[in-house]
Amino acid sequence: MTRPTNVHVPYEETDIVVVGGGGSGLTAAIFARKAGARVILLEKHTELRGSTGLSIGSITATGTWHQKRAGIKDSPQAHFEDMAKFAGDLAANDNEELRRILVENVTESVDWLMSLGVTFYGPMPEPPHRAPRMHNIIPNSRAYIYFVAREAGRVGVDARVDAAVQRLVVEGGRVVGVVARIAGQEREIRARRAVILATGDYSSSPEWKGRFNPAVADVDGVNTTNMGDGHRFGEDLGAQVKFGEIVYGPNLRFMPPPKPSLLLSLPPHPLLTNAMRIALERLPAALLRPFILSFVTTYLSPEPSLFREGAILINKNGERFADELDKPNYAFGKQPDKVGYIVFDEAVAKKFRKWPYFISTAPGVAYAYLQDYRRNRPDLFHKASTLGGLAASMGVAAGRLEAEIARYNASAAGRPKLAKGPYYALGPVKSWIILTDGGLTVNRNHQVTRADGGAIPGLYAVGSTGQGGLLLEGHGHHLAWAFTSGRLAGRHAAGANA
Numbered sequence: 001m002t003r004p005t006n007v008h009v010p011y012e013e014t015d016i017v018v019v020g021g022g023g024s025g026l027t028a029a030i031f032a033r034k035a036g037a038r039v040i041l042l043e044k045h046t047e048l049r050g051s052t053g054l055s056i057g058s059i060t061a062t063g064t065w066h067q068k069r070a071g072i073k074d075s076p077q078a079h080f081e082d083m084a085k086f087a088g089d090l091a092a093n094d095n096e097e098l099r100r101i102l103v104e105n106v107t108e109s110v111d112w113l114m115s116l117g118v119t120f121y122g123p124m125p126e127p128p129h130r131a132p133r134m135h136n137i138i139p140n141s142r143a144y145i146y147f148v149a150r151e152a153g154r155v156g157v158d159a160r161v162d163a164a165v166q167r168l169v170v171e172g173g174r175v176v177g178v179v180a181r182i183a184g185q186e187r188e189i190r191a192r193r194a195v196i197l198a199t200g201d202y203s204s205s206p207e208w209k210g211r212f213n214p215a216v217a218d219v220d221g222v223n224t225t226n227m228g229d230g231h232r233f234g235e236d237l238g239a240q241v242k243f244g245e246i247v248y249g250p251n252l253r254f255m256p257p258p259k260p261s262l263l264l265s266l267p268p269h270p271l272l273t274n275a276m277r278i279a280l281e282r283l284p285a286a287l288l289r290p291f292i293l294s295f296v297t298t299y300l301s302p303e304p305s306l307f308r309e310g311a312i313l314i315n316k317n318g319e320r321f322a323d324e325l326d327k328p329n330y331a332f333g334k335q336p337d338k339v340g341y342i343v344f345d346e347a348v349a350k351k352f353r354k355w356p357y358f359i360s361t362a363p364g365v366a367y368a369y370l371q372d373y374r375r376n377r378p379d380l381f382h383k384a385s386t387l388g389g390l391a392a393s394m395g396v397a398a399g400r401l402e403a404e405i406a407r408y409n410a411s412a413a414g415r416p417k418l419a420k421g422p423y424y425a426l427g428p429v430k431s432w433i434i435l436t437d438g439g440l441t442v443n444r445n446h447q448v449t450r451a452d453g454g455a456i457p458g459l460y461a462v463g464s465t466g467q468g469g470l471l472l473e474g475h476g477h478h479l480a481w482a483f484t485s486g487r488l489a490g491r492h493a494a495g496a497n498a
Contacts, residue, residue, distance in 0.1 A: 203436045
């Protein structure tokens with residue numbers, strides 16, 4: 001391998017360089033290392049996490065221990081067919097080769113994760129899946145990173161954080177390494193076999209979102225590090241991005257609590273997680289409700305029915321900024337701090353204390369009502385006998401809020417007015433892009449391909465970066481692809497020029 005021409009740049013060599021330290025990148029690094037390759041993993045964030053550690057945490061799969069124990073007869077072929085039902089009109093353009101790879105290999109991914117210590121609860125139903133297939137992690141998605149990062153250390157992956165890759169190194173049309181800024185210093189790392197891109201999606205890049213879906217360009221992504229770095233590297237070498245217009249969101253979600261909830265603080269020790277699994281399977285729902293509501297009131301969205309019944313959106317200046325019944329989630333990007341508050345009166349509050357009026361829900365698991373938010377999320381709950389008192393609790397100017405409510409009531413043709421107090425607000429609430437589905441084109445071996453279908457030598461992509469025309473609608477398919485593509489690509493890349 002040729003020594004870099006810039007002798008002032010520190011230089012080292014390895015077999016595989018993995019760019020990105022989320023679930024797919026860590027998995028690719030582990031399986032490349034287990035196949036005999038020396039691996040350096042570079043993560044630009046200050047910790048290993050990626051979108052995996054920020055996800056809800058479900059994986060959809062067939063033929064698992066959980067399905068067999070429940071007596072569920074299922075097959076990869078049935079899973080393959082049902083995924084097309086989620087895709088709807090887009091199914092005709094789906095990458096069926098990659099879909100086939102996913103459904104035929106995801107069971108092994110679940111088995112491997114369980115062998116590391118990951119605990120799942122389920123499987124849970126999700127129509128139009130014909131059988132329950134959704135496996136939910138216990139206690140939360142950070143357990144994936146905990147166990148997979150520990151395995152990476154055990155097998156000898158050299159994982160480095162605060163290591164942002166600036167560009168790929170290409171010689172004779174082959175990707176032979178990267179240039180990265182590691183702890184503030186530029187360094188060139190040569191890869192004798194391959195570079196694997198695992199940089200996530202571009203949900204936090206205004207540039208990429210503006211290019212493919214301009215309506216959401218100014219809406220923030222949940223994972224702030226997902227800036228489309230790998231997509232840019234691939235496009236520079238002739239790869240294409242498929243399904244770039246598909247965006248999950250914008251979704252309204254309440255801001256996270258100032259301190260991690262009990263759910264996030266729990267250690268993922270198997271003794272604890274297996275006890276939690278047994279409790280979820282056997283204990284009455286009433287006993288489990290307080291624990292489950294910690295999840296429901298932290299991660300899930302407010303129901304649109306709040307707005308239909310009379311709630312309105314107010315920004316930090318005390319101004320109503322959107323038609324709440326016409327895609328209000330698209331209006332948050334231009335508001336102060338991109339947040340708002342859901343404001344309503346006593347009439348609405350009385351409704352949302354019992355079925356069928358709930359603030360948020362995990363379907364089939366639990367429903368959260370107004371009193372649950374008061375109990376579980378006091379940081380979001382505001383109540384006062386007057387609008388001035390409510391404004392003080394929200395931290396907005398009292399006069400502005402009072403004038404705005406008066407203006408709304410005067411023009412609220414056909415909609416409920418905000419009438420008698422006491423008055424309530426829930427928030428801050430923010431609109432988020434959860435993820436984007438556009439990925440670099442890849443072949444069945446997860447090599448990045450050019451527009452003509454030819455593989456770019458030395459370059460692989462996994463997870464969202466290497467989704468390449470595979471549609472992953474429905475819960476549990478993105479993580480399924482992250483771990484499955486990581487496993488397979490790590491093995492393929494380790495065999496390159498070995």
